[in-house]
Amino acid sequence: MLKDRLFYDKFNYCISFTLDEITVLSRPVTHYDIDRLIDRRNEYRRQYSRSARPYTAPDISLKIRQQLHELADILITSNEDYKFNTSYRVIWLYTNSETLIKDLANLEFINKIKVSEAKVDRPMGTIKLKNPVHTHRSYFRFNRPGEDDRRRVINFLTAHENHIRPSPALISWVRNPSFPFILDYYFIDYTGESWLTVLTLLYPGLIRKTLSIIPA
Numbered sequence: 001m002l003k004d005r006l007f008y009d010k011f012n013y014c015i016s017f018t019l020d021e022i023t024v025l026s027r028p029v030t031h032y033d034i035d036r037l038i039d040r041r042n043e044y045r046r047q048y049s050r051s052a053r054p055y056t057a058p059d060i061s062l063k064i065r066q067q068l069h070e071l072a073d074i075l076i077t078s079n080e081d082y083k084f085n086t087s088y089r090v091i092w093l094y095t096n097s098e099t100l101i102k103d104l105a106n107l108e109f110i111n112k113i114k115v116s117e118a119k120v121d122r123p124m125g126t127i128k129l130k131n132p133v134h135t136h137r138s139y140f141r142f143n144r145p146g147e148d149d150r151r152r153v154i155n156f157l158t159a160h161e162n163h164i165r166p167s168p169a170l171i172s173w174v175r176n177p178s179f180p181f182i183l184d185y186y187f188i189d190y191t192g193e194s195w196l197t198v199l200t201l202l203y204p205g206l207i208r209k210t211l212s213i214i215p216a
Helices: 032-049 061-078 098-105 147-159 167-173 193-200
Strands: 013-018 082-085 088-094 111-117 126-129 136-140 186-191 205-215
Touching: 032 061, 032 088, 061 098, 082 186, 088 098, 098 111, 136 193, 147 167, 186 193, 193 205
Parallel strands: 126 205
Antiparallel strands: 013 088, 013 111, 082 088, 136 186, 136 205
């Protein structure tokens, strides 16, 4: 993965995979916390199943509990530095240790394993493009704009289409009024900082980050 910096400015590798109930993991990883959070989730499910709106999900199984403890064993006993994030059934773990990556990848019960290596190929805060015609790229922040904000963004892009290039996904958003969200991979390319100033005034907080465009 070509990048302008390491993961979290520190780690060379990222391994991601899916595992049920992975969000019970938190740092520092402990077996006690895993059991405590699983027991709490099971109790919530039982309470909902007895409520006026029954919740039919079964208890977290002993098999899943054991898998989480096996994963925790690797993390607890590792002397390597790492950082991880979890969401729903996915974990992203960042490290410089190939041994830790191998130990995790060898777990038989994990799925959809992906390993990425950050390869720094450009100065920080830049993006490389072949034959660039603009000087900057700004990424939008995820949000759900109101009707007025949506109209301001669309009018801005339309009025300055000769100077600003929206990403293909952003163009699709403009053409699809039924999709309410601005996603964080939408971007615009432009030359000079004045365009960003105007857009920021029209919609404060819209821009997530800005990169300088350099030739590949």
